[in-house]
Amino acid sequence: MGHTYSRRDAMRLMQGAAMATTFLPVAGRHRAWSHPVDRPLMTRPLGRTGREVTTFGLAGGNKVMWDLPGDEGVEIVVKAIRAGITYLETANNYQLSQRNYNKAFRILHLIPGEPGYDAALRGRLFLGTKTSLRTAVARGGAQPVGRAGSGMKTCVEDLHRALSQFFGDGQGNYPDGAYLDLMQIHSLTHERDVDAAFEGMENPGDKTLPRIGALAGLIDFRDGTNYTGVNPGQKKLIRHIGITGHENPTAHMEAMRRDTRNDLETLLVVINPNDRHYFCHQTNSVPLAAAKNMGIIGMKVFADGAFYGLEKRYAGRPGQSVPTVGQPGKVPHTDFLQYTLSAPGVSTLIAGIGLIDRSNDPSRDQLVADLAACQMPEALSEARRRQIEVRTAELHGIDNNFFQRPPSGLLPPHTVTAQIEAGGPAVRVRWNTALAGGDPIVRYEIYRRDTLVASIPYAPQMTPEPFSYLDRDAPASQLGGLWYRVRAVDSGGRTADSISAKPA
Structure with a gap:
């Protein structure tokens, strides 16, 4: 069963004295934005980052990215931090989002070098942003790869822009001591995106290369090195590097397999009850990320509001927010949140906020209600998650994930080869x-011809090195006439066979 929270439970979560990790008081006209909690929120390890984060994280979209009356977007950030939420994220191309975070950080004394700077609070927060730019260095007339509404050309420019908007003057300047916990290479969709991001990884110091990809450049700013030439001050401006994607699991998997050094530490990915009706993340990229002990962050929990009636397109202007906490006759918002948070390997989830209430009434405050729903000590059972999928299909349909590729069905193993081993008849x-x-x-x-010779439990492919099986019983006298195929079998009993390969 899911964990249900009464109105009293949710309000209690947001009321009372400040918890042991007391934040500086919010004074003046912002006092009404102060909503400390009376107990620590639940946390989970964020993969191999070495950090623990709250099970609910604040997304930088929705109202946080707009200029709204009364600085409502800023109020949402302040309220989230005062409530104890530690995972905060946004993106360089989310309109005013990073600037609104800056306003909130100034209220909460989170600007390094300014009077009253709360280094302890900053240390508890895990702040991430994203870059859609795939290139760190472009030389000799080579064009950088990727597009950004910010006008920036490289991921390095996006990094400095983010730091300036979060902690500085928004004009490129930021104080010493400013840093990001996470920089994510955003929206990997095609293999060419992965190619561009990984360009030059083998030798990032090679000045003859026309381009160096985002990953090598971000590693320099994580490690305080300057192999790419973009970090002459050898500054450590980021702590961790991740990837994100909405559409295509194969692009995420390709990036994770190529990452043989394990530089990528997080995956931000779509996880909601419609996922299985599309090219499914939960059965492809998510298990691979879990096997690599990456921090997995679920997103699009409410299908960008489509589950509750918003148009099936990305929100680009004020007013494109769900104005309620759930809706009558629909799947409860708690089910969507707990479904995502119960996916194997998930550390946290993010959701945008479109409604808050200064009385902290969970029926009128999405932040209060969502945060309460994510205080779940145990994951939902797989049976319960399947029930939510069925109920979602009945009440909301199966076509809400407009940001995701159509279903592929089970696709067979590829690039199958068979090779006769030297010194013997084995294949x-x-x-x-x-x-x-x-x-x-x-x-x-x-299969050797039509004979089943081995059954191998599935495991994610973690590197570019292919899977391998040695058939020691191949008949020596028939090697020239043999052929092999590999069949994938899923939990529903479906099968998909590879193209046959003859031993060479």
Whole structure:
């Protein structure tokens, strides 16, 4: 069963004296924005980052990215931090979002070098942003890869822009001591995005290369090195690097497999009850990220508001917010949140906020209600999650994830080869991963002609190195006439066979 919270429970969460990690008081006209909690919020490890984060995180979209009367977007950020939320994120191309965070940080004394700077509070927060730019260095007339509404050309420019907007004057200047906990390479959609982001990783100091990708450049600012030439001051401006994506699990998986050094530490990805009706993240990229012990952050919990009646398109202007906490006759908002938070491997989730209330009434405050719903000591059972999927399909339909690719179904293993081992009749069969549909892959079956010779439990492919099976019983007298195929089998009993390969 899901964890349900009464109005009293939710209000109690937001009321009372400040908890042990007391924040500086909010004074003057911002006093009404002060909503400290009376107990610590639940946290989970964020993969191998070494950090713990709250199970609910604040997204920098929705009202946080607009200029609203009364600085409502700023109030949302202040309220979230005062409530104890530690995971905060946005993106360089989210309109005014980073600037609104700046206003909130000034209210809460989070600007390094200014009087009253609360270094302890800053240390508890995990602040992330994103860059859609794939290139760190472009030389000799080469064009940087990626597009940004900010007018920036490289991920390095986006990094400095973000620091200036979060902590500085918004004009490129920021104080010593400013840093980001996480910089994410945003919206990896195609293999060419991955190619561009990883460009030059083998030798980032090679000055003859026309381009160096975002990953190598961000590593310099994480480690305080200057292999790419973009960090001559050898500053450490970021702590961790991640990737994000809405549409295509194969792009995320390609990036994670190429990341043999484990520089990528987080994956921000769509997880909601419509996911299985599209090219499914939960059966493809999410298990790989979990196997690599990456911090997994769920997003699009409410399908960008489409579950509650918003147009199926990205919000680009004020007014495109769900004005309620859930809706009568629909799947409760708690079910959507707890569904995402119960996906195996998930550390936290993010959601935008479109409604707050200064009395902290959870029926009129999405932040209060969402935060309360995410205080769940145990994950939902898989059976309960499937019930939510079915109920969502009945009440909301299965076509809400406009940001995600259509379903692919179970796709077979690819690049299958068979090679006769030197010195004997054994045959080495190699293959690259199959791709799951809505149900997870459970095993691979290896066939010699039509004979099943091996059944191998499924595991995510973690590097570019293919899977391998050695058939030691291949009949020596028939090697020239043999052929092999690899079959993927999912939990629903579906199968997908590779193209056959003859031993070479």
